[in-house]
Amino acid sequence: MQITSTTETIAQWLTVCPLSRIIPNTGVCALVEDQQVAIFRVGEEIYAIANYDPFSQAYVLSRGIVGDRQGVPKVASPIYKQNFNLITGECFDDETVRVAVFPVRVMYGQVQVGIEA
Amino acid sequence: MTKKNLIVIGNGMVGHKFLECMIAKGATDDWNLITFCEEPRVAYDRVNLSGFFAGKTAADLSLVEPGLYQTHNIQIYIGDKVDRIDRTSKTITSANGVTVNYDKVVLATGSYPFVPPIKGKDAAGTFVYRTIEDLEAMSAYAKSCKVGVVIGGGLLGLECANALKNMGLKTHVVEFAPRLMPVQVDDAGGKVLKEQIEGLGVRVYVNKSTTEIVNKNGNVHKMLFADGSELQTDMIVFSAGIRPRDELAKVCGLQVGERGGIVVNEVCQTSDPDILAIGECALYRDRIYGLVAPGYTMAAVAADHLCLPHSNSFNGADMSTKLKLLGVDVASFGDAFGRTEGAKEIAIKDAIKGTYKKLVLNESGSLLLGGILIGDASAYGNLLQLVQNAIALPPHPEDLLMLPRESSSFSMGVESLPDTAQICSCNNVTKGQICSAIQDNGLTDIGSVKKCTQAGTGCGGCVPLVTDLLKAELKKAGIEVKNDLCEHFAYSRQELYSLIRTHQIKTFDELLERHGKGRGCEICKPAVASILASAWNDYVLTPFHAGLQDTNDAFLANIQKDGTYSVIPRIPGGEITPDMLIVIGEVARDFGLYTKITGGQRIDLLGARVDQLPLIWQRLVDAGFESGHAYGKALRTVKSCVGSTWCRFGVQDSTGLAIAVELRYRGLRAPHKLKSAVSGCTRECAEAQSKDFGIIATENGWNLYVCGNGGIRPQHAQLIAEDVDQETLIRYIDRFLMFYIRTANRLERTATWLNKLEGGIEYLKQVIINDSLSICAELEAEMEYQVATYACEWKTTIADPEKLQRFNHFVNSDAPDPSLMHMEERGQVRPASEQERQLIQG
Numbered sequence: 001m002q003i004t005s006t007t008e009t010i011a012q013w014l015t016v017c018p019l020s021r022i023i024p025n026t027g028v029c030a031l032v033e034d035q036q037v038a039i040f041r042v043g044e045e046i047y048a049i050a051n052y053d054p055f056s057q058a059y060v061l062s063r064g065i066v067g068d069r070q071g072v073p074k075v076a077s078p079i080y081k082q083n084f085n086l087i088t089g090e091c092f093d094d095e096t097v098r099v100a101v102f103p104v105r106v107m108y109g110q111v112q113v114g115i116e117a
Numbered sequence: 118m119t120k121k122n123l124i125v126i127g128n129g130m131v132g133h134k135f136l137e138c139m140i141a142k143g144a145t146d147d148w149n150l151i152t153f154c155e156e157p158r159v160a161y162d163r164v165n166l167s168g169f170f171a172g173k174t175a176a177d178l179s180l181v182e183p184g185l186y187q188t189h190n191i192q193i194y195i196g197d198k199v200d201r202i203d204r205t206s207k208t209i210t211s212a213n214g215v216t217v218n219y220d221k222v223v224l225a226t227g228s229y230p231f232v233p234p235i236k237g238k239d240a241a242g243t244f245v246y247r248t249i250e251d252l253e254a255m256s257a258y259a260k261s262c263k264v265g266v267v268i269g270g271g272l273l274g275l276e277c278a279n280a281l282k283n284m285g286l287k288t289h290v291v292e293f294a295p296r297l298m299p300v301q302v303d304d305a306g307g308k309v310l311k312e313q314i315e316g317l318g319v320r321v322y323v324n325k326s327t328t329e330i331v332n333k334n335g336n337v338h339k340m341l342f343a344d345g346s347e348l349q350t351d352m353i354v355f356s357a358g359i360r361p362r363d364e365l366a367k368v369c370g371l372q373v374g375e376r377g378g379i380v381v382n383e384v385c386q387t388s389d390p391d392i393l394a395i396g397e398c399a400l401y402r403d404r405i406y407g408l409v410a411p412g413y414t415m416a417a418v419a420a421d422h423l424c425l426p427h428s429n430s431f432n433g434a435d436m437s438t439k440l441k442l443l444g445v446d447v448a449s450f451g452d453a454f455g456r457t458e459g460a461k462e463i464a465i466k467d468a469i470k471g472t473y474k475k476l477v478l479n480e481s482g483s484l485l486l487g488g489i490l491i492g493d494a495s496a497y498g499n500l501l502q503l504v505q506n507a508i509a510l511p512p513h514p515e516d517l518l519m520l521p522r523e524s525s526s527f528s529m530g531v532e533s534l535p536d537t538a539q540i541c542s543c544n545n546v547t548k549g550q551i552c553s554a555i556q557d558n559g560l561t562d563i564g565s566v567k568k569c570t571q572a573g574t575g576c577g578g579c580v581p582l583v584t585d586l587l588k589a590e591l592k593k594a595g596i597e598v599k600n601d602l603c604e605h606f607a608y609s610r611q612e613l614y615s616l617i618r619t620h621q622i623k624t625f626d627e628l629l630e631r632h633g634k635g636r637g638c639e640i641c642k643p644a645v646a647s648i649l650a651s652a653w654n655d656y657v658l659t660p661f662h663a664g665l666q667d668t669n670d671a672f673l674a675n676i677q678k679d680g681t682y683s684v685i686p687r688i689p690g691g692e693i694t695p696d697m698l699i700v701i702g703e704v705a706r707d708f709g710l711y712t713k714i715t716g717g718q719r720i721d722l723l724g725a726r727v728d729q730l731p732l733i734w735q736r737l738v739d740a741g742f743e744s745g746h747a748y749g750k751a752l753r754t755v756k757s758c759v760g761s762t763w764c765r766f767g768v769q770d771s772t773g774l775a776i777a778v779e780l781r782y783r784g785l786r787a788p789h790k791l792k793s794a795v796s797g798c799t800r801e802c803a804e805a806q807s808k809d810f811g812i813i814a815t816e817n818g819w820n821l822y823v824c825g826n827g828g829i830r831p832q833h834a835q836l837i838a839e840d841v842d843q844e845t846l847i848r849y850i851d852r853f854l855m856f857y858i859r860t861a862n863r864l865e866r867t868a869t870w871l872n873k874l875e876g877g878i879e880y881l882k883q884v885i886i887n888d889s890l891s892i893c894a895e896l897e898a899e900m901e902y903q904v905a906t907y908a909c910e911w912k913t914t915i916a917d918p919e920k921l922q923r924f925n926h927f928v929n930s931d932a933p934d935p936s937l938m939h940m941e942e943r944g945q946v947r948p949a950s951e952q953e954r955q956l957i958q959g
Contacts, residue, residue, distance in 0.1 A: 016928060016929045017928045017929055021922065021928055022928075023660050023663050023664060023923075024660070024664065025636070025637075025664035026663060026664040026671075028928035029926060029927055029928060030927060030928050030929050031927045031929055031930045031932065036927075036934075036936075039928070042636065043636060056678055056679075056680070057951045058678065058679050058680035058936070059680055059934055059936050060668070060676070060680040063668040063671065063672070063676070063680075064639070064668070065638070065639040065642050065643070065664070065665070065666075065667065065668075066636070066664070067605075067635070067636045067637045067638035067639060067641075067642065068635045068636040068637075068638065069604070069638065070604070071635065073636070074638070076638070076639035078667065078668035078669075078676055079676065079678065079680070080574060081574075081639060082574070083564075083639075092564070092568075093564065093567060093568045093574070094568065
């Protein structure tokens, strides 16, 4: 499993759910210290970005369809279909827009989101 | 305030339309509406008078909804005619002695048939063709006749000839001019029309002037002509044109034209500003408009003027017409005779098919000015668009006539739209802007076009149009256009469909592995999910399908702008018991949902949080409701009218059929959503002709229409089968739907699919009805499988605790989405705006 952020600044890893709760190639939304985090399981990888869709101003990104564009993992907003890069949070359709990315990992079959210090 | 008196003289089509306009404007608050109707019955559809001989009754033809006048306190004097207008005392007096004061008068006296001053014209057995009484008299007299002659080969004359023919008479048409329909059609067209009509057994004489009608014992016996010939006949109908009914105006001193007609200005005022005239009695700029559409326009203008002076004006009218006369298509539009300076003509006469088609172009050949179509007027609508929008013609305008299919795809497709046409209405992006963005930036994929122009980033409804534009631009630039679904599959939807069927592929991963690359995306996943559902009909939320579904399918509800969902239970045919209605009301109340009646005769419950969906559905399923599939690219609803069970006009049980059809195809997944409707008679209250497949009852069975569409570019459905019984009907629909599912592109509605189908509706008929591809048995079997394997997705879902886990907003908390906030409006909830949310949250 890949860890998408450097671990030095992580103060704590919050266990969110067992990996088995996330159907392959779908997402879920986790509540992490009052923040809504969208966590996606894409093939063997796991990614976490903000659940807030800046275009529709609704908390829905976890319900988007995941896939890839030229090999880059992405999710499409379920409301207006803008595509977001799951690694960087950048919007493919509008480079001025970017959503937050969260550190995430799988430990002992549990999905964990890193809380930075 | 006391109300003013407005007297409408004449209750024909236009007089009635005027009253309707006044009602619609709420003018009955200010005006006492009083109308005089000379005929013994209120306004009826004179345009379709010949329907009287095809079995329609006077009640069928009536235009006045029963009770309409009473409801709006309109006083009508039936069978009474105004004799005199006294402009000094501002009163009118009727033949029955009714005197009424007026503030304003609207003359809608119409016209009368012109009877040429021929010797013997008053013999028994001569008729005119204008009112139901005329028809009744003709019909009674015709019983003892074998031969009938119509004098006048214009539009109405040919209608009348049809009536005589339908009554079983040997029918002749005698026209004074050198050709039939001299006002609408040129010499060459008139010739083809004559041949066509003679082919139907009606004898036509042109250039023939009647000099005398000879009687025998007072009854019509024969006609003598100026050329010395004669013709024996039992009855004669005059249809030699109309003359305005202006006698009332003349007597009270209003200005009338030299050859008759009450002179009006652009707001339909006569020379007395308190008296208006509309319809065939009015003369605007030396012209009488003898068609109903301009009359209706005048009615609207006059009503507008009385309610708000000079708020609207009549500036002449387009006299373009398309009709079916004796079963022959005739259309004439724009500058049909090439009277514009420098106008050029392209004409094609096809003696084998019996068609004549002429286009009138401007001097440079770049614009269409008008034209004439005889024998086949299917291109009329498109050609008229080209004239009215001044759309630049393709390099070979003759193609518009040569290849009707090509031409219609030319004009229906995006290429024909003017650059100013708005493609994306959410972001107001025009075709011109999209095309220049594609050209200037060398864009080659739809994503870049959306990004660059914002087109298609709102509701997304225009994305297929934008895609077509992109393809057209790329083709123009000589770039090979691929019909690949997306970067993950180098196949079109149609190709993927046959791969999945032929290789019995059951999952997306299997398809991707064998025929695709990468991980898929939001384009290919739902498309493949839809194909898999159409082919195998597995439960859409099984783990290997769940991730493929758009969020609507993934949560079996329609996502709304704030991330909540709407719930639509199925109400087959729109029929629902009071008890079931109460259940919906209780569920909505208990969950705080906003309710609205949909266009498809169902009830939409909005504002449901994802965690509420299973609870709501538990209640609905317990009460006997099923999923309405409003979230799926699937059969939505089959609308219906009440049909013959209740309606006094209905000829078949449309509600019963609608329910049967809806239950048969419920849950059927397709390239796009599917809508249907069933109407119980030709009044078409269910609007079946705007549906993907629509059914209209006839006396003998059902008519099936296919490929209609509301939406972004409305298109009427086309007739594919007539008077079929229910079993045949269902068989045709089975085949049609499965053929569409097999061959359409992703997100392509049936209308667009048909427009692109080479050969169009005729080809479709061959496939569906004549089984020209020998696939009908397969199509039917595939549909049978779908019908047999149907299961309500919500019933399956709520029975499976594991599935229900997904219906929590958070994977690690039972809390609902804290961002969701509602405001109240008109007694119901609505989503709070971003601003309101911030205010509430402080």
